[in-house]
Amino acid sequence: MNPISPVIKIHLKHKLTWIGMPWIILLSSFFINLIIAFLIGDKAGFYTGGLVSIFIYMFVAGMVTLNQTFSFSLGLSVRRKDYFFGTLTVIVMASILSAIVLSLLSYLESSVTSGWGYNLHFFSLLHSFDANSFWQFWIFFVVLINTSLSGFVISGIFIRFGWPGMYIFFLIAAILLSVITFACTYFHWWSTLFHWVADHPNMLAFDLLILSLIYAVLSYLFLRKATV
Amino acid sequence: MTNIIEVNQLTKSFGSATTVNDVSFTIEEGKIYGLLGRNGAGKTTIMNMITAQLFPTSGEIKVFGEAPYENQSVLRQICFIKEGQQYPHLFRIADVLDLCPSLFPNWDNEYAYSLLEEYKLPVKRKIKKLSRGMLSSVGIVIGLASRAPLTIFDEPYLGLDAVARGIFYDRLLEDYAKHPRTIILSTHLIDEVSRMLEHVLLLDQGKLIINEEVDAIRGRAYTAIGSAKIMDSFMSGKQILHQESMGSIVSTTVFEPLDKQTRMEAEELGLEITPVSLQQLIIHLTNNTPKRKVDLNQ
Known part of the structure; x- marks a missing residue:
């Protein structure tokens, strides 16, 4: 038997975590925004950031899942390697599934129902992203996988290095973020940055994918040396 | 006799504290071993290292002739029932049992369910909601039904009453007779298990102070x-x-x-x-009062 299949089974025992919950949260956000759009009735179009809730959820799920299942799996004689690849498979599958549904809804929103009748932009936020269906799917997929793996790798730091690791990580992260933010403000890089992102969505997606790969490799290295 | 486990000069330190100190022993196939010692003697640490869940600071461990770390062919032959086993918070007993056939090649589902019935375990209940005794019973059911060639029970009966412990001893001996395997029992309820044990490893403050057949130990005092x-x-x-x-x-x-x-x-x-009962002897040997000034290695 494939050694990663028990790990996949562990994750899919409660499909709610990776498949149900993200959509329960996203759809609640969507319906609230739809009601708001209906109440406002602004024909100019209503843009909302509600979509971000699914990405935040995936980040949290990536973080929690390691904590919930890693030592459980090791306790049942699962190899660290198999745990990692099994979990990665589940994260990739869940991201593909959610990305497909997101792309479909985005297509329905922008091209079929013209914003669900109220010119609402919930799923389709940037025109440069919905040029074609595959591209749309790809962007969603990359962002989903990136958010879940970033949660996963942060949890990996904790599993591998404990609280000291967490302190050092957040210290470095805080310093780096402050320096970058300061530099962007000081050298007036913000607008250049945003324009670059808007003009090069493919490069952005590519960078996010590379980052996700780095997260995956780091998580693997952390887990290989993690103890229970 | 085939050696299932070979531990050679094993040491584990956490910072400045040495939990396991230069321990060497072998475990032979088809016997029931008792890994005994007081709380903090290093029992769980050794078992965690045998199953590659912790890494030794120094020394060597071979399980089924190979290093256990990330070794699929070794790990799938081990079932380690830990006292502090973690379960995902949504998991019910049934969820864990569903996973077992894919984790343990010798898993006997029918046997598992007959044990569940004997322990009157609510299969549909979440593991987080179980009492300490029920939680221990779940571990016992998994450990017995896994029929793993190397089965390790770490304090398997915390919170279990005498009747439930009796069921464990009876079923263990019964199933061991039908499906011989190597079993390691770690416990401090020594008198209760002494009739089952064939060989005792006694740890005291991280050191292995006795490694002998039970009969030989009884004759030593x-x-x-x-x-x-x-x-x-x-x-x-x-x-x-x-x-x-x-x-x-x-x-x-x-x-x-x-x-x-x-x-x-x-x-x-x-x-x-x-x-002297095994328990008395062990209490004497591990009771670290100044009175105990005997050279144990004589």
């Missing part, structure tokens, strides 16, 4: 009971493990084999000789 006056002359030159007095009567545990001559001498003096 005896207790003499009699009046204090006679006792003093009888005991001169003997290794005394423990002495207790009640009025003029003294009970003395001697750490040396009882030979014929000594037995006759005791009888003549009117001293009563009784065997």
Whole structure:
């Protein structure tokens, strides 16, 4: 038997975590925004950031899942390697599934129902992203996988290095973020940055994918040396 | 005899504290071992290292002839029932049992469910909602039904009442007879398990102080009971493990084999000789009071 299949089974025992919950949260956000759009009735179009809730959820799920299942799996004689690849498979599958549904809804929103009748932009936020269906799917997929793996790798730091690791990580992260933010403000890089992102969505997606790969490799290295 | 586990000069330190200190032993196929010792003696740490869940600071471990770390062919032959096993918070008993056939090649589902019934476990209940005793029973069911060639139980019956522990001992011996395997039991309820154990590894503060067959251990000490006056002359030159007095009567545990001559001498003096139970002996050996000044390695 494939050694990663028990790990996949562990994750899919409660499909709610990776498949149900993200959509329960996203759809609640969507319906609230739809009601708001209906109440406002602004024909100019209503843009909302509600979509971000699914990405935040995936980040949290990536973080929690390691904590919930890693030592459980090791306790049942699962190899660290198999745990990692099994979990990665589940994260990739869940991201593909959610990305497909997101792309479909985005297509329905922008091209079929013209914003669900109220010119609402919930799923389709940037025109440069919905040029074609595959591209749309790809962007969603990359962002989903990136958010879940970033949660996963942060949890990996904790599993591998404990609280000291967490302190050092957040210290470095805080310093780096402050320096970058300061530099962007000081050298007036913000607008250049945003324009670059808007003009090069493919490069952005590519960078996010590379980052996700780095997260995956780091998580693997952390887990290989993690103890229970 | 095939060696299932070979541990060689194993040491584990956490910072400046050494939990396991230069421990070496082998575990042979098809026996029931007791890994005994007080809390904090290093039992769980050793078991975690055998199953590659913790890494040794130094030393070598071979399980089924190979290093266990990330070794699929070794790990799938092990079932380690940990006292502190974590379960995902949504998991029910049934969820864990569903996973077992894909984790343990020898898993017997029918047997697992018959054990569940015997322990009256609510299969649909979440594991987080179980009492300590029920949680222990879940571990026992998994450990027995996994029929893993190397099954390790770490304090398997915390919170279990005497009846439930009895069920565990009976089922374990029964199933062990039908499906021989190597079993390691870590516990401090020594008297209860002593009838099952064939070999004892006794740890004290990270050091392995006894590694012997149970029968041999029992023969290593005896207790003499009699009046204090006679006792003093009888005991001169003997290794005394423990002495207790009640009025003029003294009970003395001697750490040396009882030979014929000594037995006759005791009888003549009117001293009563009784065997030391495994538990008593181990309490004596691991009770770190200044009284215990015996060189145990003699």
